[in-house]
Amino acid sequence: MKQDTQTIEAKTIGLIDSLRTTCGEYGLAGGGSEYKIITEMFLYKFFNDKFGYEAKRMPIYGERLSKAEKWDAEYDKFDEEEVEDLFSYLPGSVPKMKPHHTLSHLYNASTQGDFSTLLDATLVEIASLNEDTFSVLTSGNSKVKIFNGVTNFITDVHKRDQFAIAMMKNLASFNFEDVFAEKYDFFSRIFQYLIKDYNNAGGGKYAEYYTPREIATVMARLLVGDDAQLRGVSCYDPSAGTGTLLLALAHQIGEDRCSIYSQDISEKSSEMLRLNLILNGLSESLPNIRQGNTLLEPAHKEANGTIKKFDYVVSNPPFKLDFPEYRDTLASDGIRFWAGVPNAVKQIKPKPTMAIYTCFIQHVLNSLSSRGKGAIVVPTGFITAKSGIENKILHRIVDEKWVYGVISMPSNVFADTGTNVSVVFFDKSTMSDKVILVDASKLGEDYQDANNNKKHRLLDKEVELIVNTFRNKEAVDGLSVAVTYDEIKEKGYSLSAGQYFDIKIEYVDITEEEFNRRMADYESKLTEMFAESHRLETEILTQLKSLKFNS
Template sequence: MNYSQFIWNVADVLRGTYKQHQYGQIILPFTVLARIDAVLEPTKQAVLKAAEGYELDAVPTAMLAARADHHYSFYNLSQHNLKTVANDPDTLEQNLRSYINKFSENVRDIFEKYKFEDTIADLAANNLLFQVIQHFAKVNLHPDNVSNEQMGNIFEELIRKFAEASNETAGEHFTPREVIELMVNLLLADDEDLRTDYIARSVYDPTAGTGGMLSVADDKIHQLNPTADVSLLGQELNPESYAICKADMVVKGQDVDNIALGNTLTDPAFENRTFHYGLSNPPFGVDWKGSKAVVEAEHKNQGFTGRFGAGLPRVSDGSLLFLQHLISKLNEPTVSANGVAQVGGRGAIVLNGSPLFTGGAGSGESNIRKWVLDNDYLEAIIGLPTDMFYNTGISTYIWVLNKQKKADRRGKVQLIDATNMFEKMRKSVGSKRKRLSESQIVEITRLYAAFDAADDKRSKVFDREEFIYRTITVERPLRLTWGFTTERVESLLASKEFGKLKLSEEQDAAVKASLSVFVESKAGVMGSSQAEVKDELLKVFVDAGVPVKPAALGKLVDELAERDESADVVTKAKKPVADASLRDTENVPWDEDIHEYLEREVKPFVPDAWIDESKTKDGAEIPFTRHFYEYVPPRSLEEIDRDLNEVLGRIKKRLEEVQA
């Protein structure tokens, strides 16, 4: 049975009364209700009997588990279930409300976030409630019939449909399952302790969406080690996605407090906890204007004791804020007398291309990248094919993070080009036209684990310093000549400084007449010294009865200057003055001396250049595409001419046939 399609078919009932983008507000909470109803049904009577005499929110769940063979941390104390509600149309709305309100608080929270009471009232007012309940009462979503993984797929399929209908921000709700599987594979590839019996592992997702990443991580860990004790924790901003994620986690037997609602950037949950694994797909290229005040305050007041000490990216894209947050939530390795007491955390985050290179040296983005590299947190970056996500076709990259690298990976960064590793889908789903096959996921994981660039052009290993550089400011001396040429005098008369003198008509006429004489005389020829021109200009103002302060006179003299490469260098305090118009910058590799670089790369072309060391900035970028670019020589002119002649010949032949 295609459960996703069956559930979606309830849209036939809603069509005409509701718009397509409103379907999700109705279908998703009913799907959650049908799932939880099916989960609780086998033990319902035992739970009711065990809870006799207790108030709704005072029932000890541990007692229920012991006496009712009930391993879930939620319950329902209503005599109704979905089928009995559907079988009594006369009191339908009343019974459904009562049924919902008899859930334990941790489940009621899910329906409250969906504003489910309003949905019930609205469906009843439109005479659709009975049809919708009957539809969902027909489907059996018990875990024995629909596994947790299948249920996750159903949720994702439904969410995708609603996201497309609502034109939601690309990639905001969920990540394609094969991308998640690759991310989880990468995280688990080097965890040698994972196969230890009854080992505890925690998985955290700060942008949990509907919980797909947490679910896949849970499944993969238990495939490797069925005895592992896995805790799944996450935070989600969107109430509907939060409701689905929480419902799924609750059904899995996770602690009800493990999924939090809220903005990870401004109100992070689990503040005093770190985790073994971190997974995240933050929204691509979304601004953080709404979080600006709180984030900037944390950056300023807490520095590196907070999450954003390394820097702040531009407000138009918050990707690198989520990267810093995820790193802050990974376990720090701790060492005891007997060795490592806590292994360092590992993370994987999906980002667009911008965080790799946006922002020059000294920018917030560059500072963040350098901090990540300096601390040796970055283990690998995997470039994915385009058109992998449902609502966007942009290039995406998986950053693999590790706070405790193996010895051979320390100080190294691996880049893997998987942009051509995909299979085309038979039918596009939104913007998603490509997918990773199981064999391709295995191959990318193998390339990562091998950590060997010798035999495969798709994997390259670099020293981390290769992505760090210094930007130097190269100055050249200012060379000027002064004189009373027509252009220079016009510039002086049009300047703000001349306007500030506020001359009378007589003074203005006298100054202009004197300057005109200089222009027409030999003195007007460019080439005079600054001192000579200054003396002559002062005499002009004195003769016209215009008082001029020395600072103002200096600025007016500057208007009579013109750059001349053959002129002498202008100096100040016996040092050459830099010509701002000739200023340039150069990026120098981190392991190279900046002065040696200047002598080799710059001075052969401009011998008078020097470095203004006060302006030198450290930078970092990861030019992923450049490292995998392969030059393809253009076609020869002879080959192009041959093809053109062939095409023209065919056109000529067809024209002759038409004319005939």
């Protein structure tokens, strides 16, 4: 009997919690290895169930497996030739597993001794078998495999078998099959819960920056539309993190109608992005995922060495990051960084000062095709910059008519940055005659998350308000204004909605009698205040005169 989505979601979260609990029992809670263990075991279970689900639907062998009381027990009877033949029928995005790789086979071997070695060896074998499909490449084209084993993180070798058995027991009580028809909406919530304790800005120099899901949805809907019939389009994020923006974009377009490209310097983010793509049916895009420094070594290039162009580009880059070690290298590329590169700091400070986001803006613009559309998250101060690299960028995107909209978000909606942010929208086709500027800074509500941290979020009705106002280029009092490019130039290239709002003075008609009454009240109150003031002056002078010199 098929379970409802809420039930399976609750069970999935229960699986994640049980894996966390086991890690905690073996002293791994909060450690750098915890997220590796949990995500690897979670993904192994997903692979096992996904393989079984797809194998039972394949020609020839599917009927044999689906009619068996336990498909994995029947699969154990396959010889090597049958296994290879079954593999030939599977879609390229489906993980391949041999009979001795299945969870059932492993679980039955858990009491035979040295189980930790068997578990890790099995995970490594699965990774090698699926290397071409599920590996992520570094910018130097080194493959980062999907599994590396989990028990070596237990320092006490005598406890490794117990740990491995406990992990397998967690997996054995759960099945993913009921949700393989589910898409982004289900797995995005599961993914966020899975990584909630590991995706934070405390990870050192290259911290992970999280984009709230509702903001990602707004960006995707405004770039793509709600009823777009697109096919074969390319989507790129040069600072992808765990993929929130890319997944929202792919979901809006249709996962089967687009290819995903990304790069991120963080190893942890790249691993999580891989997991996110696998969970959401985008495994075919995994060869396009790169780990490395986008600005220094952009991985996606054309055959002639130029930057690859994409149909859609999204980014929520780090705003400030000191990079003196390669600043001059970037500055020498005057074509890609036409507005310049921030000056290098003389010494590294506790808080970075180099505005690296200005480099990402230029990279995003360079990565858009001639009719491409993009959106990037920036500190709100950028949209009114009067000097420096920021001002040069503003001049170019207005003069070229590349910018077609800006949304200034509420404070603290990006809780990880602590900075007021805006989203700037680009369209290289230069088809817009006006720019829509939305000031959403007063929208949203405060709330406390599960850890009692105060945060801010947009409500669903506010998301609809922003989307509809932006699309229709409506002028709404106190919220939005649609202005021409000439008007923007007259305002010193400012993209702040507030600078274009009309100042309105409200007049209220009153009678002469009401006017005289109000004036009498004001006079009476002022007289009382003046009298009190005089009394205090007199008292202060009296007290002053009473002071005597004490020899």
